[in-house]
Amino acid sequence: MLKSFVPENITAASEKAVLVLADGTRYEGKAYGKLGQSLGELVFATSMTGYQETLTDPSYAGQIVLMTAPHIGNTGVNEADKESRRIWVSGFVVRDKARRVSNFRAEKSLDEELIANGVVGICGVDTRAITRHIRSLGAMKSGIFSGDAYALSPAQQFEIVTEQPDMAGRSLTAEVSTPEPYEVPAASDVPFVGTIAVLDLGVKSATINYLAEHGFRVVVLPASTTLDEITALNPDAFFYSNGPGDPAASEQQVVLLRELLRRNIPYFGICFGNQLLARALGFNTYKLAFGHRGINQPVLDTRTAKVVITSQNHGFAVDLQAGVVHESPHGLGRVQVSHVSLNDGVVEGLECLDIPAFSVQYHPEAAAGPHDACYLFNDFVELVKNHNSMLRSCADAAVEDTK
CATH class of the missing domain: 3.40.50.880 (Class I glutamine amidotransferase (GATase) domain)
Incomplete structure (x- = not known):
């Protein structure tokens, strides 16, 4: 039977969030997943499908993942498609989050799974522009700020982003x-x-x-x-x-x-x-x-x-x-x-x-x-x-x- 439901306990659409890059670039959007602060190396993934497999791939530990596909979350999540015991990405960036889940295999929404795993994300941003930016300059340190962390000054947010350790030299x-x-x-x-x-x-x-x-x-x-x-x-x-x-x-x-x-x-x-x-x-x-x-x-x-x-x-x-x-x-x-x-x-x-x-x-x-x-x-x-x-x-x- 086809499941179609609007996820509960998701982040309020009015909550603001910002993605801050180590070169000073800022992208304003809406909060997605847990409210708070996440830090990591910003990278982009070009997959059109398989967002759950991407999120649960341990290779993404320490990274904020941007999905180039514009619409994410429409098939929800389930236990069978997990690649490991939990979500490993430090943060998640999407253009449009699904407003409802519609898939017979779905067991919960992606929103709920992000919150359960403590993943701070952002949606409503121009992911194509961000991809072109880091495609030209390279993957770089970044941070997502929402909730109380959004209220920090731009200078404070930038300092937090730039002071995090580089991926080069890290053992995870x-x-x-x-x-x-x-x-x-x-x-x-x-x-x-x-x-x-x-x-x-x-x-x-x-x-x-x-x-x-x-x-x-x-x-x-x-x-x-x-x-x-x-x-x-x-x-x-x-x-x-x-x-x-x-x-x-x-x-x-x-x-x-x-x-x-x-x-x-x-x-x-x-x-x-x-x-x-x-x-x-x-x-x-x-x-x-x-x-x-x-x-x-x-x-x-x-x-x-x-x-x-x-x-x-x-x-x-x-x-x-x-x-x-x-x-x-x-x-x-x-x-x-x-x-x-x-x-x-x-x-x-x-x-x-x-x-x-x-x-x-x-x-x-x-x-x-x-x-x-x-x-x-x-x-x-x-x-x-x-x-x-x-x-x-x-x-x-x-x-x-x-x-």
Whole structure:
């Protein structure tokens, strides 16, 4: 049955709010969600659908997200579409909030969900103009002020915005990672592949579900997990998830990954996991001017010339040249750039040629899509199977040699 209702307990339409940018630009609008003050790096997401998945993606921690789609909230929210346990964005900016929810899957309104999660937002602003502004100048520190915070003077609001920490140099994995390990069993209707250790740096539910559906017993681990704790699991493969913050500020996870790679265990990384693979191999990362966020990003596979449309959410990238084979400064063999962005040439994937490891900067598990890159999970299954088969062959050969 189609549900259609006007949300209750939403912010009064008469409440004023203002979005303040670190360059002094101000945008007046109406309060949306909780009244108060929110601070973060202002970024824009170009998704036409999937606002709930965006809000609950832990990679957006520390950021105020502006939706370029003009009308947000019409399908409400529900438990099934959450990508994690809560909303992670610091603030939310939309042009037009839905006046009523109309969708058979809706369980509550987006307004109510924002308030329940303590998210301060703003609506009724020209999101196209704001997007063009930060598209030209780059993502920048910002703040949303409503309620009592709206009454602060412009000078006070500007000072609060500019004194907040920069995204560069920030480590946010401890904030978004699971506090305790947990397991998700492999799907019973597919061949069992093995146990995969997933380091939760801000992992999405869809990622865990995809791995389980492809035959992995998934063991999700906190970001603080040690090498001894992982090796005690004797995993057949390991995985680094997406996540927020600066990869240069995650040295603990980089060192851990480097040691795991030296043990020749098959590895797959997504988004943050791509950046950390680069750093574990000995290469650098850098901050993008405004990042890639949205579900319409074209990516070229440099090995096959195949183009896929991808979902992305990242503000940092790998500093490596495509079209040549690189040697890992840490002795982990040859590496090549496997994928590049067709918008700006940014590195979108890495492939190790001498160890069983690869990663991509985008999200092949994306909900609400696109699903062009889902094949990467099958590629990883084959990599793990082939690696395990090679190990068995070597073990059998060793037994024969002792006879």
